[in-house]
Structure formats: C-alpha cells, structure tokens
Amino acid sequence: MIAEARAAIEASTRIVVMTGAGVSAESGVPTFRGEEGLWRNHRAEDLATPQAFARDPLTVWQWYAWRRSLIAACRPNAAHRSLVQLMCRKAATTLVSQNVDGLHEQAASEAGRSDCRPVLLHGSIFRVRCIECRNEREHREDIEATSLEALPHCPACGSLERPAVVWFGEILPRDNLRRALEAAAAADLCLVVGTSGSVYPAASVVDTAIASGATTIVIDPAGTGFDSGATLKLSGAAAEVLPLLVR
Ligand code: OAD
Ligand code: ZN
Numbered sequence: 068m069i070a071e072a073r074a075a076i077e078a079s080t081r082i083v084v085m086t087g088a089g090v091s092a093e094s095g096v097p098t099f100r101g102e103e104g105l106w107r108n109h110r111a112e113d114l115a116t117p118q119a120f121a122r123d124p125l126t127v128w129q130w131y132a133w134r135r136s137l138i139a140a141c142r143p144n145a146a147h148r149s150l151v152q153l154m155c156r157k158a159a160t161t162l163v164s165q166n167v168d169g170l171h172e173q174a175a176s177e178a179g180r181s182d183c184r185p186v187l188l189h190g191s192i193f194r195v196r197c198i199e200c201r202n203e204r205e206h207r208e209d210i211e212a213t214s215l216e217a218l219p220h221c222p223a224c225g226s227l228e229r230p231a232v233v234w235f236g237e238i239l240p241r242d243n244l245r246r247a248l249e250a251a252a253a254a255d256l257c258l259v260v261g262t263s264g265s266v267y268p269a270a271s272v273v274d275t276a277i278a279s280g281a282t283t284i285v286i287d288p289a290g291t292g293f294d295s296g297a298t299l300k301l302s303g304a305a306a307e308v309l310p311l312l313v314r
Contacts, residue, residue: 069311072299075282076312079256080121082160083247085273087186089261089287091170093306094141100263101289115234120198124227128218130261131230132210135192136169139207146260146305147174149313153170154183156313165262165269167192167232186243186250188269194231197221203231220234251275257283264292270301285313 076082088098099106109130113119143293151174154160164171164185169192175183195206202223211217219228233239248271251257257276264270270292277283277296285297286308294300301308 068299069308070302072284072312075256075284075299076157076258079254079282080159081250081254082153082157082256082258083254083272083276083281084153084162084252084258085247085262085269086150086162086164086166086171086260087262087264088166090146090150090164090305091141091144091168092261092301093144093146093304094170095172096138096141096166096168098261100265111201111235115232116236117234118236120229120234124229125212125215128210128230129212130180131192131232132212135210136265138170138192141168141170143170143174143177144306146309147171148178149309150260151175151178151180151183153313154206155180159185161247161254163188163247163250163272164191165266173215186241186247188233188239188240188247188272190230190232190240192230192232193283195219195228197224197226197228199226200224224271227257230248245271247272248275251281252279254275254279254281257281259283259287259291259293259297260309261287263289 099105114130147170162185165188167189171185175181193207196203221228251272252275254276259273273293282298284299285293286301
C-alpha cells in the first residue's frame with residue numbers, strides 16, 4: 068500500500084493536503100477526540116465558544132494560556148517536515164490545516180522554506196484579535212491569566228483581545244476556506260492526515276476532493292469519517308508513514 072501511495076503521489080500534479088490534530092500528535096500536542104483527547108476532560112461549550120468567552124473570558128484565557136505554553140515547548144515532527152518536502156517537490160500542492168499550533172509554519176521556516184505556508188482554517192493560537200475593533204496581531208508572550216486586567220488588550224483601542232482562533236458556532240476565515248475548496252475541487256490527489264473528519268465545514272474540503280474524483284489517501288491510526296470514501300487507507304502514525312511516502 069505504501070508503494071501504491073507513492074506511485075499515486077508521483078503521478079499526481081495538483082495535490083491538496085488536509086491535516087488535523089493527529090499530524091502534531093507525535094510532537095506532543097494533544098488531539099481533541101479519542102482516548103487522550105482534550106474534549107474528554109474539557110467541555111468545548113465552556114472553553115471554545117463565543118458565549119463562553121463573553122461569560123467568562125478569564126477561564127477561557129487560562130485554558131488557552133495552558134495550551135499555548137504546552138505547544139510552545141513542542142517541535143515539528145517528521146510528518147510536518149515531509150509535507151514541506153512534498154511542497155518543494157510538487158509545486159502545485161496546497162496544504163490546508165485545521166491546526167492552530169503553528170508547527171507546519173515552523174517546519175517550513177526551519178527548512179528555509181517559509182513560503183511553504185499552510186492555508187489555516189481555524190486560525191492560530193499565537194495570534195489575538197480585539198473584540199471591539201477586530202484588529203488582529205501576533206502574540207507570543209506569556210499570558211498571566213490571573214485577572215481581567217492582565218489579559219491581552221488591544222494596542223489600537225485598549226479593549227480586551229481574544230485568541231484569534233475559530234470557535235464552535237463561528238464562521239471560518241472566508242478567503243482561506245475558499246482557497247481550500249478551490250484547491251480541493253481542482254486536485255487529482257488528496258492526502259488526509261490525522262483528522263477525525265468530524266468538524267464541518269473543514270471536513271467539506273476533503274468531501275469536495277473526493278466528489279471531484281481525486282485519489283484520496285487517508286493516513287490515520289484510527290477510523291475517520293473519510294475512510295469509506297478513501298482510495299487508500301494507511302493505518303499508522305503520520306510521522307512514520309509520511310516520510311515513507313515523500314522520501
Ligand atoms: P481530532 O482529535 O478530532 O482527530 C485527530 C485524529 O488524529 C484522529 O482521527 C486520530 O486517530 C488521529 N491521530 C492520532 N494520533 C495520530 C498520529 N500519530 N498520526 C496520525 N493521526 C493520528 O482532531 P481534528 O480532526 O483535528 O477545532 O479536529 C478538528 C477540529 O475539532 C479542530 O481543529 C478543533 C477541534 O474542536 C477548533 O478548534 C475549531
Ligand atoms: Zn481594538
């Protein structure tokens with residue numbers, strides 16, 4: 068199956084890659100669903116919705132501060148690096164990610180290929196956005212989530228800032244979603260890595276590629292929502308399987 072997948076990649080000209088939390092699992096970033104997933108011990112509606120932030124911004128920021136410090140200690144793994152190599156070898160590759168951890172970008176910059184950027188569907192955990200004027204900026208400093216005053220505030224208008232991520236019930240960044248869907252509709256090969264496929268509209272990017280007739284390869288150690296539509300399912304860890312495909 069590895070040989071078959073390699074041949075499919077060689078033969079393809081327009082590739083769309085969709086990644087989820089599983090691509091960063093071997094870097095030490097927790098996934099959301101499954102045994103050790105974040106949604107096992109945390110209620111999404113208390114932490115990842117606009118209503119939760121309006122009600123209790125301090126609790127929401129404490130959770131994001133914890134995730135940021137956890138992610139800041141993580142390094143890209145062989146899966147992230149292989150995807151940078153793939154983008155170098157196959158110029159017409161669009162990398163789409165649901166991840167907010169920045170590890171695709173970090174792998175690209177470590178390879179001296181900062182141009183190999185992912186199309187982000189769910190934002191970035193190291194960016195913040197003003198709740199009033201919507202001014203957005205990078206923010207990597209430690210967050211002292213001990214009082215409302217200590218939380219990040221907008222340099223332009225002084226209002227409270229929130230994590231620049233997409234929460235449940237919110238719309239995705241329109242241009243990024245459009246780019247992802249266009250790449251999927253035009254793709255002859257779709258590589259799906261480490262996503263359960265349970266969150267829409269992100270999952271519709273893969274649905275679009277499958278519906279458009281793209282050869283679809285799913286890399287995931289567990290079952291996903293895309294398995295029935297996939298041409299090939301490679302049941303394994305991303306950091307082990309992807310280097311075999313792209314080497
Ligand atoms: P999930 O936690 O739903 O799925 C992670 C997938 O990664 C599962 O299918 C696992 O089997 C797989 N996995 C685990 N370890 C792996 C490994 N080493 N290699 C490859 N795959 C592995 O995460 P996502 O599908 O990314 O949304 O979740 C989608 C969205 O739901 C997230 O972007 C987030 C979450 O709520 C927002 O924050 C808006
Ligand atoms: Zn502002």
